[in-house]
Amino acid sequence: xxxxxxxxxxxxxxxxxxxxxxTQMCRIREFEERVKRTFVExxxxxxxxxHLGDGAEASIVGALATRQEEDLVMPSYRCHGYPIVLxxxxxxxxxxxxxxxxxxxKGFGGSMHLADPAHHFPxxxxxxxxxxxxxxxxxxxxxxKQTGQVVYSFFGDGSSKQGAFHxxxxxxxxxxxxxxxxxxxxxxxxxxxxxLEDANAMAGDPLSQKAKAYSIPGVTVDxxxxxxxxxxxxxxxxxxxAGDGPSLIESKFYRFSPHGNAITVPPVPTQFQEHESIExxxxxxxxxxxxxxxPILKFxxxxxxxxxxxxxxxKKIDDSVRAEMEEVVKFALASPMPAPEDALxxxxx
Numbered sequence: 001x002x003x004x005x006x007x008x009x010x011x012x013x014x015x016x017x018x019x020x021x022x023t024q025m026c027r028i029r030e031f032e033e034r035v036k037r038t039f040v041e042x043x044x045x046x047x048x049x050x051h052l053g054d055g056a057e058a059s060i061v062g063a064l065a066t067r068q069e070e071d072l073v074m075p076s077y078r079c080h081g082y083p084i085v086l087x088x089x090x091x092x093x094x095x096x097x098x099x100x101x102x103x104x105x106k107g108f109g110g111s112m113h114l115a116d117p118a119h120h121f122p123x124x125x126x127x128x129x130x131x132x133x134x135x136x137x138x139x140x141x142x143x144x145k146q147t148g149q150v151v152y153s154f155f156g157d158g159s160s161k162q163g164a165f166h167x168x169x170x171x172x173x174x175x176x177x178x179x180x181x182x183x184x185x186x187x188x189x190x191x192x193x194x195x196l197e198d199a200n201a202m203a204g205d206p207l208s209q210k211a212k213a214y215s216i217p218g219v220t221v222d223x224x225x226x227x228x229x230x231x232x233x234x235x236x237x238x239x240x241x242a243g244d245g246p247s248l249i250e251s252k253f254y255r256f257s258p259h260g261n262a263i264t265v266p267p268v269p270t271q272f273q274e275h276e277s278i279e280x281x282x283x284x285x286x287x288x289x290x291x292x293x294x295p296i297l298k299f300x301x302x303x304x305x306x307x308x309x310x311x312x313x314x315k316k317i318d319d320s321v322r323a324e325m326e327e328v329v330k331f332a333l334a335s336p337m338p339a340p341e342d343a344l345x346x347x348x349x
Contacts, residue, residue, distance in 0.1 A: 007066045007234030010227050018308050021065055021226055023317050025057035025296050028081040030325045031090055035080065035097060035111075036257060042333065045098050050111040051078040052257035055224075056184060058295035059251040061085055062229025063152060063182055066237045070147065072120050074135040075154035077112040079124035082154065086119040090324070091331040100335035107338040108346060129162030131155060132181065136168045139179035139246075150240045151179045158189040160207050169248065173214040176245035180236045183207055183248060184223065186255040208250035216246050223251035224295040227302075254290035 008017075032054040038045055053060065060081045064073065075082050080097070084090055088104060096103025097111045104116050112126040122138065125131030135153035142149040159165050160183060172179050185207060211218025217239070221232040229251055236247035300314050309317075 006238045007230075010231050010234075013227075013230075015308055017065070018303060019317070021061050021230075022296075022299055022303060022309075022314070023321065024061045024085050025226065025299065026318060026321045027084050027090070027324070028057045028060060029054055029296055030321045031080060031084060031094070031328070032257065034094070034325050034329050038098075038329070045333070046111070047099060048110060048112075049260045050097060051260045053078050053081045053255065054257050055186065055253055055255040055290070055295065056081065058226035058299065059182070059184055059223040059229055059253055060154075062223075062226040063154075063180075063233040063249075063251070065226075065230050066234040067150070067152065070120065070149050071237075072122060072135075072138050072142075072149060072151045073154070074122060074131050074138065074151060075124050076128070076131050076156060076159065077124060077126045078156070079114050080111070083114060083116050083119060083121045086116070086121050088116045088119045088121065091328045092116075094328045094332035095335045098332045098335065099337070100332060101338050102331070102335035106342075106346075129155060129159035129164040132159060132162075132168045133164045135179055135181075136172050136177055139172065139177040139240075140175065142178055143175070148241065149178065150237050151177075152182065153179055154182045154184060156189070157183060157185040157187075157207060159183070160210060161189075166210075166213075169211070169214045169216070169246065172246040173216045176243060178240040178243070179246045180233060180240055181246060181248045182233065183250045185250055185252045187252070188255070188259065190259050206250055206252075208248055211248040216248060218248040218250070220250040220252060223253035224293050224298060226295065226299050253295065254286075254293070256287075256290070 032052045035046070035050050036052060064082065064085045067073070073082050073086060080093060083093060083104075092102060092104045093114060096105050096107065096109055096114060099107045099110055101107050103109070104114060109115065113124055115121060115123045123134065125134060132153050132155055135151045139151040142151065155165075169181065206220040208218035208220040217236065219232050222228050232249050236249055239245070239247055303309055304311060304314065
């Protein structure tokens with residue numbers, strides 16, 4: 001693959017592309033809602049953790065709308081939304097989260113370790129910050145092979161405290177690797193609010209200024225605005241594809257679900273039925289304010305205002321997405337569990 005033209009300017013995005021972006025945002029949200037509801041409606045089906053990304057739809061779709069087909073995407077363990085945009089079958093993703101045989105990893109990976117190399121999604125990392133280094137490795141391979149590929153690395157604000165973050169940005173800058181680092185800042189590092197992080201744990205606001213230490217571009221963008229994310233990431237992608245090296249994009253938004261749903265046996269704890277900011281943190285006003293800035297409703301209003309589609313058109317998309325995800329859940333629940341004799345498959349010593 002050779003280098004190609006720059007990303008399409010936001011103003012030049014076609015009607016079909018804008019509707020595609022809205023649809024993908026809705027698909028991610030509904031998929032995550034179905035995962036969340038599984039803990040309540042089908043206790044015990046999901047074993048262990050499921051880290052959701054509802055609220056991140058504009059960040060995910062805006063970033064990935066800039067990619068070309070062969071580009072690679074490598075997120076951290078909060079990884080459900082990315083492969084949906086890349087073209088992975090949602091039913092195979094849900095089956096994997098349910099740890100069923102028809103899952104993308106045949107039930108062996110689960111929610112935190114999704115992978116679909118056929119759709120340019122080689123892996124997700126369950127270790128905070130470590131996927132950043134993996135992405136740089138993939139970018140180095142692309143550089144050596146001269147494939148023209150760009151690698152997208154997604155990670156949370158907590159990862160910016162890890163040594164892997166600093167070591168990788170330094171190396172990527174020195175070698176001018178074709179990688180775009182997207183730091184998704186949802187204002188919480190697990191259970192610690194950003195206000196406490198500023199005082200005790202996190203140096204630097206905005207976090208994008210960390211890029212200065214490595215002499216690469218760094219920018220902070222409203223992660224609830226899909227078009228602003230598209231524009232910011234697009235510039236970084238064009239820079240990487242031109243051989244000018246990496247950039248750091250801080251995308252700020254509010255996540256509507258807990259840091260991580262987890263359950264191994266019934267009954268379902270009540271905190272999984274509402275957001276932690278209400279049940280755990282006691283920040284109900286914060287949650288309600290964020291809901292008014294919901295990225296999907298925000299983009300929907302923009303598209304209706306521009307005449308891209310009507311309220312009725314948007315409802316048809318919403319209804320279609322809900323029907324799709326209803327079938328996804330049915331498929332995943334009907335999928336068989338891996339056979340006990342398969343336990344040692346795909347294991348090497």
